[in-house]
Every structure is written in structure tokens, then in C-alpha cells.
Amino acid sequence: MSRTAALLSIGQAAERTGLSVHTLRFYEKEGLFINPVRRVGGQRVYSESDLSWLYLCTRLRASGMPLPAIREYVALVREGEATMRGRLALLRDHQERVVAQIEELQGSLALVSRKVALYEHQLAGDGNDPLWTGSCVVEHERQD
Template structure:
């Protein structure tokens, strides 16, 4: 059953403005159909939008999504190029997940440190020194550039 742009916005959580922007930027794999001058969307467009929003959420830039959509439009001869594009993106996502896991580990250590301090009644003599030095010392690392 065809959906209007407003219905798609409601179902996807994307604004009407964003849907128009995606269309204008060539992010749809197939052209959005028009009936009586109105955009109409079907299940294929909804599935494509879901893919696009997941790619965006994973950090894929819009120009890369556009490139992917162009490859899809070009057909089966571009399968290897699409695979390559997605593999490259997967590597970036994997690296970002590892970076975020390191951040989570650090925050978790800090939470545990504060919970232990509070559980001990907050009277640990080691906490009498500079709070800035105490918070930074166990976590000193080389900064990556």
C-alpha cells in the first residue's frame, strides 16, 4: 500500500524535510514515485530508508551513501564495488567500536573507583591529596594523533 511522505516520516521518525533532502541528494536506490504530483513510497523505499539510517548511524558519510545508492542503481555489474565499499566501512565501524570499548572500560574503572570510595565511607586517606592528580594518574596514556 503506497504511503505519503507524511506517513513515511511518521513510520521512520525522519522528518519530511529529511526525506526530501535524501531524495534531492540522490540517496534513494530507486527514484521516488509520484502520483498526482505527490511522492509515494512503498515497502522497498522503507527498507532502503532503514538501511540508509543504519549506515548513517554507523558513521557513513552522506557522500558514501550516495555512492552506494549510485552503485545499486547501476545494477549487478557493481556488486564487487558495493562489497568493497561496505567492507571498508565495516573496518571503520570496527575500529570505532574498539575505541568506544576502550572509553567504556575507562569510565567503568572510574565508576568502580568512586563506588569503592563511597562504600568505604569516603574516609580513605589516599583521597586526601589532589583530586585532579588522583583522577588522572591511573589513566595516563599516550594520546593518539
């Protein structure tokens, strides 16, 4: 397979990654690619390694990493092996934030699950609305 056969147009890259063409251009403008996006005949082209890198960036974004932190990570990667400790520190910090977010979400899920169970129980029984009892008692004071 020739080198050019492995290159994808921006439309093909968008289709493969699920990102819009606009988002691909935005990521390029923000400097989120390790290597500059190549151009063939004036058109942007992407390699498999570009798509793998995009996947990493989108997962970092989805996990709440801000763009400036991703740019910092990209800059460190570009600098090479000497920055491995810095990259590790950056990712460990982010890992701690993600773990904290997951713990918070688990607490929220537990509360929502209790409320779902409460409503399912009420609907399976007499169907009375546990929030409207004619008193001013707040639901969470009675159930949580």
C-alpha cells in the same frame, strides 16, 4: 491489494520510519533513493521497498558512513549486478572503520566503567573524593 494501496504519503512514511518529513526530503534531494521518489497527484509517495532502503541508509549513517559514501553506494546499486564487487569493497572498508570505532568505544567504556567503580567504592566507604586529596597527583596516575 492494489498497487496504490501499498503506497504511503510522506507523512505516513515519516511516521513509519521515525524520520522527519524534512529528512525524507533531504534524502531525496541528496539522491539516496535507488529509484526516484514517485509522485501521485503531485504528492510524494513511498513503497515498502523505499522504506526498507531508507532503513539501510539510516543504519549506514548511524554507523558513521558519510553521505558521499552512501551516494556512491546508491550509484553502484543503480548500475546493477556488474558493480557488486565495488559495493562489497565499499562496505568492507566501512565495516573496518566501524570495527575500529567499536574497539575505541570499548576502550572508552572500560575507562568509564573503572571510574564508575572507583566512585561507587569511595561512596560506599568513607565518601572522600578521590580527585581531591590535597596533592597534585592526577587521578589517572593513581588508578590507571
